[in-house]
Amino acid sequence: MNKLEQLRQRSQVVADTGDIEAIRxxxxxxxxxxxxxLFKAAQLPQYxxxxxxxxxxxxxxxxxxxPHNHxxxxxxxxxxxxxxxxxxxxxxVPGVVSTEVDARLSFDTRATIDYARRLIALYDQAGVPRERVLIKVASTWEGIAAAAVLxxxxxxxxxxxxxxxxxxxxxAEAGVTLISPxxxxxxxxxxxxxxxxxFGAEEDPGVLSVRNIYHYYKSRGYDTIVMGASFRNTGEIEALAGCDRLTISPQLLQELEEDTGSLARGLPTGVDTQPRAARTQGEAEFRYQLNSDAMATEKLAEGIRNFVQDQERLELLLQGQLMGHRETDAATNP
Known part of the structure; x- marks a missing residue:
């Protein structure tokens, strides 16, 4: 078996793409x-x-x-x-698809809830049951609070x-279905x-972070699914083989498919059960801990900015399409 086939035996493989052909x-x-x-997918002719x-x-x-409010x-x-x-x-796909709330709402709990409900309503109109959809929300305090309600x-x-x-x-304390570290x-x-x-795979700080989270969840009986994301190389993926789910880009899926070697050991199979802490994490502690982690603070802010930028680029692309259609209609029906 190639490494992708071996990986499927240990983790659920998720495609990190909107490209229908890659998913097929x-x-x-x-x-x-x-x-x-979505911005990349919208530029493909099949869409x-x-x-x-x-x-x-x-x-x-x-x-x-x-009507001209483009x-x-x-x-x-x-x-x-x-x-x-x-x-x-x-x-x-036989499972679920993740669809993201507008990143401009990352610090607005009520607006995030409303947007998520609208997405689910649109899926319902398309004949898709909510059980097959995951609503993606940024892991801000406000986003997590919205997810708890949803x-x-x-x-x-x-x-x-x-x-x-x-x-x-x-x-985990909010009872969310899945996280994407x-x-x-x-x-x-x-x-x-x-x-x-x-950094080798065994000392990769991203790999170590996910391993720590995975062990914490499993040892304390949380049901929240851990899905490693944003991989830079197949070594990171192999080091997390056995994680609940791994979402992987088409390029890295291809590299795994073409590799016929043995898959690395990955995560340990057994986890010692420990009691959950009686005290939950409040907002003040959450904000203090996040602020104390320079990497997490900077990458969260950067990630939101980048998603907002691509959301706005997608909307500009759609505005251009809309104006082009209207100009064509006007020329055809003067």
Whole structure:
């Protein structure tokens, strides 16, 4: 067996892409999307029809009196497109798809809840049951609070942009379905700030962070799924073989598929059970612990900024499509 086949025997493999062709090729259990991946996917020719349908739908439903409010229409079309691509992906994977809340709402609990409910309503209209969708939310205090409310409503959440132990603890206590600790971005920070560029898999700070979180969850009986994300190389993936789920880019999936060697040992199979701490982590402690971790603070902020930037780029792309369609219609029907 190649390493990808060996990995499937130990972890659920998730495709970190919105590219339908890549998902069709690698047959993952689940798939994850985010604004950056959706922006890339929206530029592929196979999504032209979905974009046109999303824009037409948004023009009918945007609720603004001004039909030329292109920004409002594009923002709504971006939400619809995310669901349309998610629904397409679900025709190819047997499990779930993750769809992200607008990152501009990362510090607004109520707005995050409302946005998530709208995503689930759109999936429902598309005939997709909520059990097959994970709503991705940034692991801010406000995002975790929103996820706690959504989980009680039966809306399952994937807490993303997770870089620190305190974020993982808060997510488990909130009862979220799944967390996505970012392995590669942690490594990026340590390379940039330590003067080292030669971290092996067994000393990779991103790998060690996920191992610590995984052991904490399993030893204390938390049900929250750990899904390693943001990998920079296959060595990181192999070192986390056995983690509940691993979301992997098409490029690294290909590298694993082409490698016929033996998969590294990865995570230990047995975990000693320990009692849960009676005290939960409050907001003040969470913010203090996060602030004390320079890497987590910087990478969380950077991640939100980058997702916002790609969300805005996607909306500008959709505005351009909308204006182009209108100009064509005007020329055809003067």
């Amino acid at each position: 090729r690698y047959r993952p259990q689940d798939a994850t999307t985010n604004p950056s991946l 032209r029809e979905l974009i046109a349908e999303s824009l037409a739908w948004a023009e009918r439903h945007h609720g603004h009196r001004d 920004a409002a229409i594009a923002q709504l079309a971006a939400m619809k497109l995310a669901v349309a691509i998610g629904a397409e992906i679900l025709q190819l 989980e009680r409503e039966g809306i399952h959440c994937n807490l993303t942009l997770l870089f620190s132990f305190c974020q993982a603890v808060a997510c 970012f392995v590669g971005r942690i490594l990026d920070w340590h390379k940039a700030n330590s003067g080292r560029d030669d």
